[in-house]
Amino acid sequence: MARKNAAVRREEILAATVEEIESSGLRTLRVSNVAARLGLSASLVIYHFETKEALVNEAFDFAGRQDIDHARQLAGGTAAPVDGSGDATARAASARGEQSALQQLRDVVGWYLPSGSSRSWKIWIDAWSAGLFDESVKATYAALVSEWKTILVGLMDGAIAAGECSAPEGGVDACATRILAFLDGLAIQVMVNSDAVDPELLTEWVDNFLTRELR
Template identity: 45%
Template sequence: MRREEILAATVDEIEATGLRALRVADVAGRLGLSASLVIYHFQTKEALVAAAFAHAGESDLNRAREIVDTDAPATARLSDLLAWYLPSGSTRAWTIWMDAWSSALFDAEIQSTLTVLDREWQDVFARVIADGVATGEFALDGEDPGEPAAVAATRLLAYLDGLSVRLMVGPGEEERATMLAWVEEFADTLLARDATSAAPGGRAPGESLPPHS
């Protein structure tokens, strides 16, 4: 049994039942293994959970990088990224991140994992923002576009995360469409972006998990 299979099963179990109800025995049961074999690979439940969050995060990040690393204009890539990132009522993927954030208040290992993932998310958003500055699609204060792009990425992610939690608590497609429009408007203002060139993308939110959000 590969380590990645155990991590994927752990992510599935957290999404299905929530972190508070997670039992190593249930993860093992999904794979037809004994709980002791799972513990053999990860030593403790806490280490298993932290590794599962890292596994899920990298899966989401890889999908986000696929969206960003294309030849499309930066405006289109950013809109696709925003539309994919914001959760819909049909996905359970964001439940794992809500669990992770709340658990990080009391678990240093999870907090460390999320800190690393957060920096990587900032890098993804900052890259497409810097691309837009370089092509004249976006405008930021400062002579060096690198640092302002990182700050803009942090602000945009904070706005997205706040709206995403609200959507997960009371999901609805009509509300999601409204909030996606808010995100686009926020990006227009933050990046001095031409609103007429920003069309919400058609990516399926959360498709990267069994999809951070």
């Protein structure tokens, strides 16, 4: 059987690490459990990543960039919008390639939410906790947030230029920060205190928030 090249093997290990964190959480993560998912030895995993800490940090980055890549497709109109996002007119316009920047923004926001995204919020809640004590994880998270903000800012700039909305208070960068903070707070409530948030109202709350920010 031909040996897999290092890049392919590393990606498989990262995917397995993400699955393990989703399943059991970061506190109980063991390199041996990640290896067992792939039928490998723990020493081979360490060979590729040197330490458990490096493996965890790269796994966070791996998971985050998959979602950012899809968000960029939504922002560029090259991916289907999140199921249920937008009204019928907007979805029809999207199918004709006429989707507005403002609707693309709403699609990206819908993808970010736990109800619309494939991202594991269990992983990101773990990442926030780990980032309090690990500078590498903190830097990785900051870089990913910066990319999310870049996507949102670009869409807001496009919507403003097209006359779809007014410039938000404090500018688009500050608005992008507020949007992400609002979404993160809702996500935590959905994941750890679901009784406080009616999932059916989640989209309505977010839509109202965006409407207030981008009049």
